[in-house]
Ligand SMILES: O=C(O)c1ccc[n+]([C@@H]2O[C@H](COP(=O)([O-])O)[C@@H](O)[C@H]2O)c1
């Protein structure tokens with residue numbers, strides 16, 4: 001793996017450190033002193049401890065300034081007839097997000113989340129729209145069944161767009177980052193990335209995406225198999241895997257994750273697309289894993305495969321299969337709740353509640 005140590009990606013990778021094991025132990029100790037049977041708040045306790053390990057404090061701050069970056073990119077593999085929607089829906093939905101009409105616009109106010117729509121790789125022109133960030137690296141990827149989706153340089157530049165956005169978000173006060181995307185055809189790239197990074201058969205990583213029928217689903221599996229046969233991707237070279245299989249928005253999300261971790265800020269994953277990007281990003285920097293939360297399980301089979309490989313539990317399962325960041329948004333109150341538990345609950349000593357009876 002050759003990444004220039006002086007590049008933004010190289011510097012970001014080397015600035016990420018493991019999360020704080022002392023703060024983790026102190027948080028675990030505090031969980032046992034709070035007025036509840038130890039472990040009774042289940043995953044909420046685990047999340048709270050992870051938040052402490054991320055920021056090095058017990059209790060951890062309750063995140064109040066969330067930013068959801070929505071990376072939009074088009075896919076050359078669209079040509080292989082692997083989605084049942086027109087490609088122009090990618091740009092149309094990005095514009096819809098800018099004007100407040102997408103699902104994430106409806107869900108975000110519940111948590112005060114800012115939405116940052118980003119053109120990182122749409123195929124064609126994009127009209128002006130409020131809040132749109134024009135950070136295009138190239139106009140869509142190439143069809144990975146024919147050639148590499150992009151060059152290594154382009155893959156790195158797209159990751160660096162994500163890193164720079166995370167830098168900007170944190171500089172502006174963001175204390176939790178959420179990953180989102182839109183890109184018709186991108187579940188085929190995600191399936192290929194997950195298969196390549198985990199060594200799993202594509203049949204097990206490929207799903208129906210935005211509504212493929214049985215025939216299209218089988219075609220997707222075949223397309224993924226062809227891509228993997230053509231490129232023979234090497235999971236020890238995550239940048240090479242990403243360049244071979246795409247996509248630009250997946251690269252942007254990988255960078256956003258790395259950028260968040262470099263600032264010791266928690267990052268919430270969304271669906272199958274961000275899970276595939278997380279495999280690439282943790283391949284580049286394994287210590288990233290301590291900063292990631294898996295927002296939801298969702299309906300795409302690749303999510304389960306990716307989360308098992310990452311060792312992350314999904315925080316909820318609402319059977320979502322939309323993307324955009326919708327699942328990450330739904331997980332945010334759970335994360336906030338976990339931080340509040342460590343901050344606001346009384347201890348047995350403080351509240352005069354008797355401890356467990358020894359047997
Ligand atoms: O987040 C998910 O798990 C998810 C699952 C299925 C579909 N999607 C969204 O649907 C689009 C990709 O679906 P497809 O069928 O075109 O590959 C893309 O815009 C994603 O945001 C997202």
Ligand SMILES: Cc1cc2nc[nH]c2cc1C
Pocket residue numbers: 085089093181182183210322323324
């Ligand atoms: C309508 C629509 C909205 C989306 N949002 C994210 N991916 C999407 C795919 C489609 C098809």
